[in-house]
Amino acid sequence: MRRGLWLYIGGRLLQSLLVLWVVVTILFLLFRLAPGNPLTAYIDTTFGEEQQTALMARFGLDRPLHEQYLIYLGNLLRGDLGDSFRYGGTVVDQIMEVLPNTLYLTLTSLVAAYLVGVIGGIFMAARRGTRTEKVGIIFTLMTRAAPEFWIGMILLAVFAFKLRWFPSSGTAAAGTIYSSEIEKLLSPDFWQHMILPTFTLALYLHGLPLLLMRSNMLEVMDQDFITMGRLAGYSERRLMIRHAARNALLPVMTALTLGVGYSIGGNVVIENVFAWPGLGRLLVRAVTTSDYPLAQGAFFIIAVIIVILNFFADVVYGLLDPRVGSSDQAKAS
Amino acid sequence: MLPQTQNVESAAASAPIFERPTDSFLSQFARTNLEVFQRDRLALAGLIILTFFVLVAILAPVIAPYDPLQVIEEDGIWLSNEKPAPEYPLGTTNLGRDIFSQLVFGSRAALLVGFSAAIAVSVIGTVVGLLAGYYGGWVDTILMRLADIAFGIPFLPFIIVLAAFMEPNIWNVVIAMSLLLWRDTGRVIRSQVLVIKEQAFVSAARVSGASNLRIIFMYIAPSILPLSFLYGSLAIGWSILTEASVSFLGFGDPNVVSWGFMLQDAFNSQALSRGAFYWIIPPGVCIMLTVMAGFFIGRGYEEVLFPRLRRM
Numbered sequence: 001m002r003r004g005l006w007l008y009i010g011g012r013l014l015q016s017l018l019v020l021w022v023v024v025t026i027l028f029l030l031f032r033l034a035p036g037n038p039l040t041a042y043i044d045t046t047f048g049e050e051q052q053t054a055l056m057a058r059f060g061l062d063r064p065l066h067e068q069y070l071i072y073l074g075n076l077l078r079g080d081l082g083d084s085f086r087y088g089g090t091v092v093d094q095i096m097e098v099l100p101n102t103l104y105l106t107l108t109s110l111v112a113a114y115l116v117g118v119i120g121g122i123f124m125a126a127r128r129g130t131r132t133e134k135v136g137i138i139f140t141l142m143t144r145a146a147p148e149f150w151i152g153m154i155l156l157a158v159f160a161f162k163l164r165w166f167p168s169s170g171t172a173a174a175g176t177i178y179s180s181e182i183e184k185l186l187s188p189d190f191w192q193h194m195i196l197p198t199f200t201l202a203l204y205l206h207g208l209p210l211l212l213m214r215s216n217m218l219e220v221m222d223q224d225f226i227t228m229g230r231l232a233g234y235s236e237r238r239l240m241i242r243h244a245a246r247n248a249l250l251p252v253m254t255a256l257t258l259g260v261g262y263s264i265g266g267n268v269v270i271e272n273v274f275a276w277p278g279l280g281r282l283l284v285r286a287v288t289t290s291d292y293p294l295a296q297g298a299f300f301i302i303a304v305i306i307v308i309l310n311f312f313a314d315v316v317y318g319l320l321d322p323r324v325g326s327s328d329q330a331k332a333s
Numbered sequence: 334m335l336p337q338t339q340n341v342e343s344a345a346a347s348a349p350i351f352e353r354p355t356d357s358f359l360s361q362f363a364r365t366n367l368e369v370f371q372r373d374r375l376a377l378a379g380l381i382i383l384t385f386f387v388l389v390a391i392l393a394p395v396i397a398p399y400d401p402l403q404v405i406e407e408d409g410i411w412l413s414n415e416k417p418a419p420e421y422p423l424g425t426t427n428l429g430r431d432i433f434s435q436l437v438f439g440s441r442a443a444l445l446v447g448f449s450a451a452i453a454v455s456v457i458g459t460v461v462g463l464l465a466g467y468y469g470g471w472v473d474t475i476l477m478r479l480a481d482i483a484f485g486i487p488f489l490p491f492i493i494v495l496a497a498f499m500e501p502n503i504w505n506v507v508i509a510m511s512l513l514l515w516r517d518t519g520r521v522i523r524s525q526v527l528v529i530k531e532q533a534f535v536s537a538a539r540v541s542g543a544s545n546l547r548i549i550f551m552y553i554a555p556s557i558l559p560l561s562f563l564y565g566s567l568a569i570g571w572s573i574l575t576e577a578s579v580s581f582l583g584f585g586d587p588n589v590v591s592w593g594f595m596l597q598d599a600f601n602s603q604a605l606s607r608g609a610f611y612w613i614i615p616p617g618v619c620i621m622l623t624v625m626a627g628f629f630i631g632r633g634y635e636e637v638l639f640p641r642l643r644r645m
Contacts, residue, residue: 146617287584
């Protein structure tokens with residue numbers, strides 16, 4: 001592997017850690033804005049005296065701000081995010097319980113959206129200048145302009161309440177308790193609960209890869225090697241699928257990596273419409289009920305996921321773009 | 334630097350054509366705008382939609398038959414959950430408020446949020462991009478690391494938390510959005526400034542002794558202004574959508590009727606299970622239309638900026 005590439009990856013890693021540190025600091029300060037005295041971020045009035053003193057010591061809440069900050073960083077490094085006010089137990093446990101649901105929803109939707117988007121983008125590029133393309137693009141822009149929660153509401157009103165084809169909320173019929181994640185994933189009931197939120201999210205997400213793929217395809221189809229292929233007598237179809245699409249796909253893959261991070265942060269709305277017990281719903285409930293440690297913890301995890309995936313996107317970009325890490329690196333940055 | 338992937342309504346890879354601003358700044362600016370709306374029918378449609386909603390917002394008290402929060406009563410009884418009728422064209426909410434009047438007044442909140450956030454985002458993004466691109470060095474490093482940080486903060490969660498901790502009002506939502514949304518604009522404009530500052534007319538200005546600030550704002554800025562407009566019109570859309578989401582989640586201004594507020598009200602009042610589509614559909618259609626108007630106008634600027642795409 002190119003030596004310059006390692007330098008590039010190392011640099012990006014350092015930079016990501018720096019970004020994460022600043023984000024964490026912003027988070028610390030942000031939660032000092034919470035209404036009430038600064039202790040409200042950790043200590044609820046309903047906690048007993050003993051629990052309060054214990055928490056004070058654990059987070060150093062009786063110390064000056066800069067010491068609290070150092071203790072906060074130390075706790076984060078050790079994976080200690082405090083205790084939830086409302087639901088009991090540690091914040092980490094609460095988050096671990098809902099995180100899989102968010103991942104199932106996000107990853108399934110992303111895969112569906114990118115499949116449809118990439119194929120749709122190739123199709124649009126093949127139909128350039130036609131009425132089909134125009135209508136298709138307007139439709140795609142509509143899906144990006146319509147609020148996700150509104151599409152979700154309409155789907156719920158039609159398919160859950162009117163036609164009763166799908167359940168309206170949650171991950172399981174009332175009373176169901178899954179003994180393990182595996183059992184949950186094997187249950188048809190779970191997948192039935194997944195369909196509407198997944199469709200809603202995928203409908204929103206498919207626009208990005210579609211528009212990106214289309215414009216990349218148009219770009220690539222204009223290049224010399226395609227013209228050469230045309231002269232060599234290859235069919236337009238073969239050129240598009242076997243040659244152009246491969247090249248046009250690379251930026252879409254970078255977008256996918258970034259997309260995972262952003263949609264985990266942006267799932268908030270959809271999870272709330274469908275009462276999907278994931279990270280976004282946890283965050284909103286925590287903020288609404290002033291469960292500050294839980295809100296802070298959920299925010300932190302979402303931020304970590306975004307920063308990690310931004311880093312991966314940089315790495316993927318570096319691996320795919322031969323200019324990165326080579327002698328004319330300046331041009332690539 | 335990664336390619337821009339966030340705003341692919343503007344997915345354009347080729348370099349735009351920059352011209353030396355030959356005639357006066359204002360006339361050039363007017364010409365670009367005229368070109369956008371003459372060339373592109375979708376951009377024109379976007380402009381018409383926005384103008385329509387601006388008129389509705391201005392004339393709201395004249396158009397709306399009721400105050401949006403007024404409870405309609407008949408013989409002392411609240412007229413809640415009424416179906417559409419001549420007196421209340423879109424029916425009433427479960428608190429007996431006129432849905433049509435709410436829809437009309439909702440345009441005010443949407444446009445206020447949309448335009449103020451768009452202005453803030455394009456001004457901050459343009460200035461950041463100009464300074465970072467022109468000066469390079471440590472100015473560039475600091476500003477672009479700030480952009481990286483803005484990219485690392487989860488957008489909607491940040492706005493929700495900020496809106497919840499500060500007083501819930503529209504301006505706090507606008508401020509929270511502007512704090513993060515400049516990141517796209519800043520990066521893109523910086524990369525274009527890097528191209529422009531190598532051009533002959535800039536070197537000529539430098540040789541003839543123009544100050545840095547003069548070069549930045551008199552020579553470079555006019556060339557990238559359409560790009561700021563592009564990102565500004567996309568920001569109209571993003572900010573209206575974001576405000577709607579924030580209101581829908583219950584963190585909006587409780588005294589301002591916005592389209593997001595209406596949808597939250599409908600959602601929490603079991604309008605879905607009652608199949609009250611006359612309540613659910615209209616606010617979403619209005620949001621979609623205004624956001625699309627922003628996208629259409631953005632695409633119009635893009636086609637003038639990136640003529641290669643037009644040929645395709």
